[in-house]
Amino acid sequence: MEFKTHLDYLNKCFIHKLRKNYDETTDHQEFILRNKNLEHNFDNFVKLLYDISNDDLQQCNELLSSIVILEKELTCEGSWNNEMSQEIAKKLNHVFESKTKLPIDMVLRKNKVCKSEEVFDKCLENLHMKLTSEDFKKYPAQVEVYCSLILNLKNYNVSVIPSKLFPASILLIEDYLIDNKIKGLKCCLAILKLLKPEDFDGGNYYDVIYMTLKKNLNEKDIDVTKLNNSCMLALLELLPEKPKRDKLDEVYLDTLEALLIEGNLERKACCFNFTTTLIKWHKDNCANRSSFIHIICDNLGICTNDTVYSIILKPVLECLETWIEFNWPVWRLENDYKVLCALLKVLYICKDDELNQQMYKIIVTLICLCTIDEQKLIINQLNEAQEIQCNNFKDKIENIKAFLNS
Structure with a gap:
C-alpha cells in the first residue's frame, strides 16, 4: 500500500x-x-x-x-x-x-x-539526510531527535553499528559551539559504552572517531574536557592491541603537552586524572617521556598555595604514584631530585592528613629507589631539618623517618 x-x-x-x-x-x-x-x-x-x-x-x-x-x-x-x-x-x-x-x-x-531495527535504521537514515556538514545547524529539532534516540540507545532492540550511528555525533563534536560539542560527546559516549571490540572488525571506523576526539584534547571548556576524556578512554578500551598501544602513546604525549601550558586548575585536575588512567593502561611505555617529571615538579610547585592544592594536589599525587608503580626503574636522584624537593615543600604547608600520608608514602618510595649512599645522604639532610623552627614540620619529618625504618 x-x-x-x-x-x-x-x-x-x-x-x-x-x-x-x-x-x-x-x-x-x-x-x-x-x-x-x-x-x-x-x-x-x-x-x-x-x-x-x-x-x-x-x-x-x-x-x-x-x-x-x-x-x-x-x-x-x-x-x-x-x-x-x-x-x-x-x-x-x-x-x-x-x-x-x-x-x-x-x-x-x-x-x-x-x-524495531528496520524502523530505527530508517529513522537514522532520514535524520542523517538532513544532518549533513552543510545543513545540520538548520535542523535544530532534528539534532534533538537524533540525540534523544542515541541517548536512549541502550533501551532499544537494535544492533549497535558504528558507521550508522556516529556521523551526526562527529559533526556535533567538531562544531565550534560548546553546546553542540557537549551534545555530540554525550551521544558518542552513549554509543561507545554499548560497543564491543569486534564491532570495529569490519573496518577502521575507530580512526574517524579517534581523530575527532584527539582534536578536542586541547579544548578549554571543562565540561567538554571531561566528556572528551571519557569518550577517549571508552574508545581506547575497545581497540585491538596494536592500534591501542600506538594511540595510547600519542594521547599520553598530547596530554603531557597540554599539561605543560594549561593554566586552569579544574582542567589541570581533569588532565591529571586522565593521565593517571593512561599510565595504568600504557604502563612502562610511559617511561620514555621525560617531560612527565618536569610537569609534576611544576604543578607541585604551585601547590604551596592553599587554594591551588585543594584542587590539584590529590590528582597530581595519584598520577605520580601511578607513574612510579610502572616506571620506577628510570627514577634517578641525580636527575629527578627536584620531585623530592617539591614534595617536601608541599608537605610543609599541607594540612590535610590524607594527603600528608600519601606524600609520606611517595617520598619514602622515592628514597628507597636511591642507592644506599644516596639514602644516607637524604636521611642526614632530614635530620638537619629538625633545626627548622616549626614543630608541625618536624613531626612530618619524623613520620617520614618512621616510614623508612618500618
Whole structure:
C-alpha cells in the first residue's frame, strides 16, 4: 500500500529547513509557520491513519519512522515547541496506541508492532539526510531527535553499528559551539559504552572517531574536557592491541603537552586524572617521556598555595604514584631530585592528613629507589631539618623517618 498522502501531511508537521543557522538569529519564521499549520496538517494525517490496517502499518518503515521522529520533535526542549506541540504529541500517541496497543516509544523497544531495527535504521537514515556538514545547524529539532534516540540507545532492540550511528555525533563534536560539542560527546559516549571490540572488525571506523576526539584534547571548556576524556578512554578500551598501544602513546604525549601550558586548575585536575588512567593502561611505555617529571615538579610547585592544592594536589599525587608503580626503574636522584624537593615543600604547608600520608608514602618510595649512599645522604639532610623552627614540620619529618625504618 502506498502512503504518499499520509507522508505529505506528516511532513508538513515537521519544522522545515531554516534559512539561517539556528545560532545566527532568534527570529526563525519556520517555527512560526510550522506551529501555525501544525494542527490542521496533523488532523488530516490522523484521519488517514485511522483508515490504515495494522498489517499495512507494520510494513511501512518510512511511515513508522516518521511517526517516531515527529513524536520526539514535538516533545523535545526547544524554542520551536509550545503547549500546542505537547498536545499534538499526546494526541499522536493516543491514536497510535489505540491502533497498535503500544505507545510510540515501544516501536523501538519491542518487535510487536514492527521490526524495531528496520524502523530505527530508517529513522537514522532520514535524520542523517538532513544532518549533513552543510545543513545540520538548520535542523535544530532534528539534532534533538537524533540525540534523544542515541541517548536512549541502550533501551532499544537494535544492533549497535558504528558507521550508522556516529556521523551526526562527529559533526556535533567538531562544531565550534560548546553546546553542540557537549551534545555530540554525550551521544558518542552513549554509543561507545554499548560497543564491543569486534564491532570495529569490519573496518577502521575507530580512526574517524579517534581523530575527532584527539582534536578536542586541547579544548578549554571543562565540561567538554571531561566528556572528551571519557569518550577517549571508552574508545581506547575497545581497540585491538596494536592500534591501542600506538594511540595510547600519542594521547599520553598530547596530554603531557597540554599539561605543560594549561593554566586552569579544574582542567589541570581533569588532565591529571586522565593521565593517571593512561599510565595504568600504557604502563612502562610511559617511561620514555621525560617531560612527565618536569610537569609534576611544576604543578607541585604551585601547590604551596592553599587554594591551588585543594584542587590539584590529590590528582597530581595519584598520577605520580601511578607513574612510579610502572616506571620506577628510570627514577634517578641525580636527575629527578627536584620531585623530592617539591614534595617536601608541599608537605610543609599541607594540612590535610590524607594527603600528608600519601606524600609520606611517595617520598619514602622515592628514597628507597636511591642507592644506599644516596639514602644516607637524604636521611642526614632530614635530620638537619629538625633545626627548622616549626614543630608541625618536624613531626612530618619524623613520620617520614618512621616510614623508612618500618
